[in-house]
Structures are given as C-alpha cells and as structure tokens.
Amino acid sequence: MMPKPQCSVALLVWRIALVYIVLMLCRAVFYLYNAESIGPLAWSDLGTLLAGALKFDTVSAVYADGAFVLLSLLPLHAREKRWYQRIQFGYYVVVNAVLVVALNLADAIYFRYTQKRITADEIFFADNSNSARLIGKFMLENWWMVLLAGAFTALLAAGYRRRTPVWSPLKGRVYYAANTVILLAAAGLCIAGARGGTTRMTRPITLSNAALYTPDNTKANLILSNPFCLLRTIGSSGGAKTVRYFSDEEADRLFTPVHRPAESARAPLAGRNVVVFIMESMSADHSGYLMPELYADKPIGSFTPFLDSLMREGYCFRQMYANGTRSIQAMPSVLGSIPSFKTPFVLMPQSLGPSRQLPAILRDMGYATAFFCGSERGSMGFGAYARSAGIDLLFSREDYERRHGKGDFDGYWGIWDEPFLQYAGEEFGALPEPFFAALFTISSHHPFYVPKECAGSLPEGYTKIHKSVAYDDRAFRRFFERYRTEEWFRRTLFVFVADHVSSEKFAPESRSYPGNYRIIGFLYTPDGALRGQTDEVVQQLDLMPTVLGLVGGGGTGPYFAFGRDLFNEPERPAWSVSYDDRFHALTHDRIVRFDEHEAATVDREDGTAVAADSLEERFKALIQQYYKHIGQKNYTVQ
Structure with a gap:
C-alpha cells in the first residue's frame, strides 16, 4: 500500500519539530550528567526555563537547518524528484547529527571541566595533533553517550518520513506564486527566530541573555544550546567595546x-x-x-x-x-x-x-x-x-x-x-x-x-x-x-x-x-x-x-x-x-x-x-x- 501523500509545508514543520524534540532530549541528558553542578530544579522554575530554552533552541534550529528550510520551500518542481529528496535527507541527518546531537552531547561532558558551553573559543584548541586521540579517549570513557548520539540520530532519520511522497494541490503560476510567498514568510520567521524577536528594539540574542530566564548563573547554561553557542561567538573579540560609567x-x-x-x-x-x-x-x-x-x-x-x-x-x-x-x-x-x-x-x-x-x-x-x-x-x-x-x-x-x-x-x-x-x-x-x-x-x-x-x-x-x-x-x-x-x-x-x-x-x-x-x-x-x-x-x-x-x-x-x-x-x-x-x-x-x-x-x-x-x-x-x-x-x- 502506497503511503499517503503529504503537504511539503506540513512535512517541514514536522521535521523541524523533531529537531526541537532532539534538542530537548539533549538538554535532559545535559542536566542529568551535570545535575550535581547545576543543582535541583524547582517546579516553579520550569516554565521560565522552558521558555528560555525554546528561544535558544530556535536560534540553534535556524543555524543548523536554515539551508534545509530553503531546500524544502524553493518554488521548484524538483522538490518532488527522488534525487532532490535524497539530498534533503542527507543534509538533514548529517548536519543535525553533528551540530545538534554530537555538539550538545559533547557539551554535557565539556561543561563538567570548564563550567561553560562549547563556543568558538574551542576552535582555537582543536588545532593540536593530540585532538583526535583526546576525542577518542572521551568517547571511550563516555561510551553510553556515543550510544545516545546514535539513538538520537536514528530518531531523526526514522522520523524524517523520507518515503512519503510530497504533494501539492497547486498548479501552474499559482504554484510558483504561492510557494514564493511561503518561502518569504519562512525566511522572515527564521530571521526573527535567529534575532530572538520581531520588534525593531530586538537585538540578536547572546549567551548572556540566558540569565534573563534564571537568576542562577549555572542554570543559565542549561538554557543554552548548540549550535547557537558555537556560531554566535565566531568573530567576537570580547573586549573591543567601550563603556563609560565615570569620566x-x-x-x-x-x-x-x-x-x-x-x-x-x-x-x-x-x-x-x-x-x-x-x-x-x-x-x-x-x-x-x-x-x-x-x-x-x-x-x-x-x-x-x-x-x-x-x-x-x-x-x-x-x-x-x-x-x-x-x-x-x-x-x-x-x-x-x-x-x-x-x-x-x-x-x-x-x-x-x-x-x-x-x-x-x-x-x-x-x-x-x-x-x-x-x-x-x-x-x-x-x-x-x-x-x-x-x-x-x-x-x-x-x-x-x-x-x-x-x-x-x-x-x-x-x-x-x-x-x-x-x-x-x-x-x-x-x-x-x-x-x-x-x-x-x-x-x-x-x-x-x-x-x-x-x-x-x-x-x-x-x-x-x-x-x-x-x-x-x-x-x-x-x-x-x-x-x-x-x-x-x-x-x-x-x-x-x-x-x-x-x-x-x-x-x-x-x-x-x-x-x-x-x-x-x-x-x-x-x-x-x-x-x-x-x-x-x-x-x-x-x-x-x-x-x-x-x-x-x-x-x-x-x-x-x-x-x-x-x-x-x-x-x-x-x-x-x-x-x-x-x-x-x-x-x-x-x-x-x-x-x-x-x-x-x-x-x-x-x-x-x-x-x-x-x-x-x-x-x-x-x-x-x-x-x-x-x-x-x-x-x-x-
């Protein structure tokens, strides 16, 4: 029996939602691994913690899957071809396995040693001949984390529904016009998500914004996620601005x-x-x-x-x-x-x-x-x-x-x-x-x-x-x-x-x-x-x-x-x-x-x-x- 055709927009929403689910699962692992350092979570705090987590996960999802959204919504009939869908599937699984799954689970281990999330600073340390050996050592010591990474990646692949035919009721010029509008709307949503809001007063959120959702410095690290922390800090000088509190x-x-x-x-x-x-x-x-x-x-x-x-x-x-x-x-x-x-x-x-x-x-x-x-x-x-x-x-x-x-x-x-x-x-x-x-x-x-x-x-x-x-x-x-x-x-x-x-x-x-x-x-x-x-x-x-x-x-x-x-x-x-x-x-x-x-x-x-x-x-x-x-x-x- 052939699978029921589904709208491409509905499929995209499901696939991005699955990324959010995996990000939350990685966050749960992060907390369980570092619970002693982070401390107990009160029920009264979960609402604000979740709100902050969703905001930062939105930025991570945009950074990781912005190109995937573009591939999924381009107003082209090529989207219905098998070869095109294979490219989409490969991008989705590989990029999310690296930037979402591996990076966030590595964060859980890394945090214990530095009390901070992985940022662009760590790229500086990767250029050493012992890096591969050390990564291998960490993987052996935390073999169960490697198994979790495989399980989460398998979840992404299985939930992708790549064998479901893409269907659109639109034909001719209406197809191109409607899909162009959908693409532009999605682009606007992605930009707003990456910035952390839609108003003119909104500035692109930074790592320190996590403190808005908890007065506890350590719990702010629980709110953050990658690839946001990594990509957001690339090019940051950390000390070039000027502040004046006094003359x-x-x-x-x-x-x-x-x-x-x-x-x-x-x-x-x-x-x-x-x-x-x-x-x-x-x-x-x-x-x-x-x-x-x-x-x-x-x-x-x-x-x-x-x-x-x-x-x-x-x-x-x-x-x-x-x-x-x-x-x-x-x-x-x-x-x-x-x-x-x-x-x-x-x-x-x-x-x-x-x-x-x-x-x-x-x-x-x-x-x-x-x-x-x-x-x-x-x-x-x-x-x-x-x-x-x-x-x-x-x-x-x-x-x-x-x-x-x-x-x-x-x-x-x-x-x-x-x-x-x-x-x-x-x-x-x-x-x-x-x-x-x-x-x-x-x-x-x-x-x-x-x-x-x-x-x-x-x-x-x-x-x-x-x-x-x-x-x-x-x-x-x-x-x-x-x-x-x-x-x-x-x-x-x-x-x-x-x-x-x-x-x-x-x-x-x-x-x-x-x-x-x-x-x-x-x-x-x-x-x-x-x-x-x-x-x-x-x-x-x-x-x-x-x-x-x-x-x-x-x-x-x-x-x-x-x-x-x-x-x-x-x-x-x-x-x-x-x-x-x-x-x-x-x-x-x-x-x-x-x-x-x-x-x-x-x-x-x-x-x-x-x-x-x-x-x-x-x-x-x-x-x-x-x-x-x-x-x-x-x-x-x-």
Whole structure:
C-alpha cells in the first residue's frame, strides 16, 4: 500500500519539530550528567526555563537547518524528484547529527571541566595533533553517550518520513506564486527566530541573555544550546567595546591599572632568579594545609604533602583565587596581570598589541627569559602567548625528546611532569643569571593518568584527579631534592600558582562561587628570606606586581597591571575579579555582582544584601579601565 501523500509545508514543520524534540532530549541528558553542578530544579522554575530554552533552541534550529528550510520551500518542481529528496535527507541527518546531537552531547561532558558551553573559543584548541586521540579517549570513557548520539540520530532519520511522497494541490503560476510567498514568510520567521524577536528594539540574542530566564548563573547554561553557542561567538573579540560609567579622571581616581613604584622602593629580593610554576588544576581542596577540615577524619591527610611543607616554609596565600576557569585565561592573569572577562585575552585581537608584561619588564632589567611546557610547541597557544609576553626561549616536548628520547610521552598531552621538571632544572642551570622562567605542568589534567611504574605507590584518593595531583606533588619533591644544592636554586624566588580549580570537586564549597575559584598559591625562597602567610583575598592578577616589588622595586619603572603589589600597595583593594555571565568581585566579607547595568553587593557568608559603597564604584571603574585599555590595545605606560 502506497503511503499517503503529504503537504511539503506540513512535512517541514514536522521535521523541524523533531529537531526541537532532539534538542530537548539533549538538554535532559545535559542536566542529568551535570545535575550535581547545576543543582535541583524547582517546579516553579520550569516554565521560565522552558521558555528560555525554546528561544535558544530556535536560534540553534535556524543555524543548523536554515539551508534545509530553503531546500524544502524553493518554488521548484524538483522538490518532488527522488534525487532532490535524497539530498534533503542527507543534509538533514548529517548536519543535525553533528551540530545538534554530537555538539550538545559533547557539551554535557565539556561543561563538567570548564563550567561553560562549547563556543568558538574551542576552535582555537582543536588545532593540536593530540585532538583526535583526546576525542577518542572521551568517547571511550563516555561510551553510553556515543550510544545516545546514535539513538538520537536514528530518531531523526526514522522520523524524517523520507518515503512519503510530497504533494501539492497547486498548479501552474499559482504554484510558483504561492510557494514564493511561503518561502518569504519562512525566511522572515527564521530571521526573527535567529534575532530572538520581531520588534525593531530586538537585538540578536547572546549567551548572556540566558540569565534573563534564571537568576542562577549555572542554570543559565542549561538554557543554552548548540549550535547557537558555537556560531554566535565566531568573530567576537570580547573586549573591543567601550563603556563609560565615570569620566576618565574619576575612573583613574577610583581605580587605575597604572603602577608607579617609587624609585626608592625597597626590593628585598633584588637580583633573584624568578621561577613561576603554573600548576594544572591545583584546587585548594587538594591541600590538607589549606583546608584541614576536609581531611580531619580521612585516612589520607593531604594530596599535596610536599607543597604543603613549602607553604609552611614560604609565604602562603591562604585565600588565593583564580581569575578564570581555563588554562588559557591563567597565562595573562599570572604573567601580565590582565584578566580575561568575556573572552580569553589570549584569543582577542587586542592581545597582539604592544605590552610590558612581567617577562618583558624583567628582560629589560637584564633577565634571561624562558617558558617551559611538556606539550607540543604550538599546543594550546601557550608558547605564542609566552612570546608576546616577552619570553625569548621556549622549551617544549620536542626539545625534551631531542635530549631524552620519546619514552616519556604520556600518550595525550605531553611529557610526564616528573621527567619534564627534571629536564627544566637542567636548563635552568644553563641559563645566564638572573633569569625568569615560567613552567606549565600538565599531568594533573584529564584523563588523570600517572606513569604505570609509580601508579601503585600513589594514593587512589577521593576523586579521579587525586592520584595525578599526588604524582605532581611527588614530581616537585624530586625536583627540589635534586636541585636544592645548586647555586642558581639558592638564588631563586619560586612562585607556585594553579591555573584554575579542578573539574573534580572534593570540597562541597568548591562546586559554587567563590569556592570554585579557590586555588593553591604561594611564594618560596630557599633561604627563608620570605616567610609568613596572609588571610586576605589574593588573586592571580596580584602576582606580577608583587614579584616586581620584590625583585625590582622602583627600578622597574611605571607599568600596567590590574592587580596589586601585596607588600607595597595597601591602598589598592584586596579582591579577586572574574566573569562568568556577569562580573564578580570578591573580598574577605563581600561579593559584588555587576551585569554592566546594575551592581549588587551581598554578604559573603549568608548572601544578604549589603548597602552599596565605594567598593562597587571601584569595581565599575576597573571594568571601564579594562574596556578602555584592552579595547584600544593600550596596556602600556608611556
């Protein structure tokens, strides 16, 4: 029996409706996979959440299937031909399988690690030789997600009804005229859907519009969907616009990124070498010294016992916070005292402007400069950024393997941290003094592997990352054991700081702001010249000014930085600033939230509203200065 003919418009409506259904199924999977991070959903919130989800799904459907709509409604009799319908079917299944199914299910996994949806920024990271291997690893670890992707794709294919003949009652000129009208109407609906409305006042919706449907930042990610997030962010500079909350003079009075240390300022560690260890995913909750309450009743008292010992002997930041959630955001924060707000600074065109960041300033003072990372030379853009920050020498996996062979490759990211740290020590000893070196560790990263030969001697831990954290702690111990008697070692200021909080949360407070930004950070001098601790809020942005104050004093000359010298600039606010769907400033007792229009201050402990004061104004001034200087590629002091 032949299938009953159906109107082409009715078929198109059904097929697009099926895309919406699959988008909602992907959203359900996203929530179930990330329920712990997103939190419970109240029945009273479901209506607004659904309304927001439908708006963003409409944009995703237009982005993915706009061309399919065009193919389906072109006023041509070719639509009734078998070959034409095969093209339509192939487009519908393949494009939606990639942009709707695969991308959104990948989002469910990706969100756990970065607390954000996949955007155009991630295209930057795909250009690595290990990308295919890592994708394969994720697919094996989440095989059930691959099966779901196959099931959802099969649903699209089965529900397409491709064997149903297309029928139209219209003939001749009426056929062409009517179908042209239908095509134009559909085009108008698609444009309105992509913009998020039909009025003249409607602007194309962006990721931040998700906050309109929930006051909870994390739940806003549940509303978003792809391909909207990916395609909407292509070409976004993230920092080119200008905002003005104050006059330039008033903004400079409230907050200025220009530092002018006095020529007479004391530099107690003048002439010391400087080594900055940027440690992958070293959350504060890995440390029994920083968070002893977590380990009081546990058989394992800390996964960073060696780093804990250095914190006791050095100068420890007990309340240290990252300025972002990704490694690429940490580099400019630590080495340039430049935050990454809406878009990672490294990915902005503005990052290519002239600057005097920490390596460049020290180089001008006679320091040799080097950057070490056990991954490939071009991996993650680290080396490129290091160059732009003023670093002359790059040491990577290729350099290590030329000297020590290829046996220490971890199979995913690069050289295991323990042998690479040993190699870095060899190169430190060969650098002319004084030298500046930054080293980015990689082994405490997903897939959280450790070398087979030491796996049995390391604690399993309470989360997936703990064993690899213990491995890195041992790697630092062995580095110190080997080089502590070297002359260059004795003359070095060591800076330890994590890039961001781990995706594997141990402390309950690490799952929400501000705990999900709290990291390990401290200074260490082998001769004990710098000892103590502070309970003030310290951020990654503070490290560059603090280091310059310790080793250069007023001899550094004026420089540009969004942080503060912890020992010499008490007049600057002790806070940590960041951005997710809005701007945040954290102090020891308050949190300021700012959406670029309205600011709100709450008590850090109980979340109650606090009366506005100068802190809000200084935070707005910081944001204005950020847009002004970064947008104009003006982050140097003339």
